[in-house]
Amino acid sequence: MSLVEVRVEIPSAEAEAVNELLLEQELAAWSVFEDVVVGRAWLIGLFPDQTAARDAAAALRPLLPLAAQAEPGYREMAESEWRDSYKTHFHPWQFGRLHWVPVWQRETYVLPAGHHALWLDPGLAFGTGNHETTRLCVERLVALADEFGTAGLVVDAGCGSGILALSAAKLGFRDVVGFDNDLEAVRVSEENAVLNELNGQVRFFVGDLVSGLKDVQAQVLMANILADVLIRYASHLVQAVRPGGVLILSGILATEVAQVRAAFGQEAPDWAIESKTMGDWSDLELRRPAGVLEL
Known part of the structure; x- marks a missing residue:
């Protein structure tokens, strides 16, 4: 080809x-x-x-x-x-027990016991995950996998090439879904699931931040999107997290994080919020207090 x-x-x-x-x-x-x-x-x-x-x-x-x-x-x-x-540009990257490894190193890469590899084939069908916004999400995800184990629903809202949803599955989460409003993104995500022998274990579908989150109660909800979109759909994102669950927001310029934090603070005033910065980008982690599930 x-x-x-x-x-x-x-x-x-x-x-x-x-x-x-x-x-x-x-x-x-x-x-x-x-x-x-x-x-x-x-x-x-x-x-x-x-x-x-x-x-x-x-x-x-x-x-x-x-x-x-x-x-x-x-x-x-x-x-x-x-x-x-x-x-020449793409090399393995590791955070905790998750490794992102180019597929051409599949036969030679030495993976420590208890660690997991997501195989990446960069180019038309799969980003390398090298952008700070993706890495911020994955660092949060690894820590939450250690905290929650395999329990609960993980949702990747705006999944793109599926890298975050597939990383969650590699870390052991058993119930993982991803959605995107772009049909091509969903197709690519499904191809990348096959590349990682995760087809059938992660479900991808076409949806937006309204239809994709309808009736969802996620243990972990990830949204690596733009700040203005996050603010616009803050109520939908907050409502889709179960009691005791975590909302991870990324795709936020460091200059915009205070604005996003304020918007979500209004929607979820009793949630614990923290932020990290990597380069020019920031994330937010919001934790919903444990309690009775709202109907």
């Missing part, structure tokens, strides 16, 4: 801002690559054919004026070349 790479040079000083825009606009096919030695940066996307590549580049221009200032370069890549290019 061959792929088409689209490469657009951007000012290196704008690389972080472009990265944030990609996250905000959910442009998962694009990544920012920097060469700090020469002080240059590129916006790079991989697509299945020339038509898809050119359509994606055209759609990007109105969203990112910086990309409109340079003419995109198009290059066909053999699958082997594409995979080799990713190997």
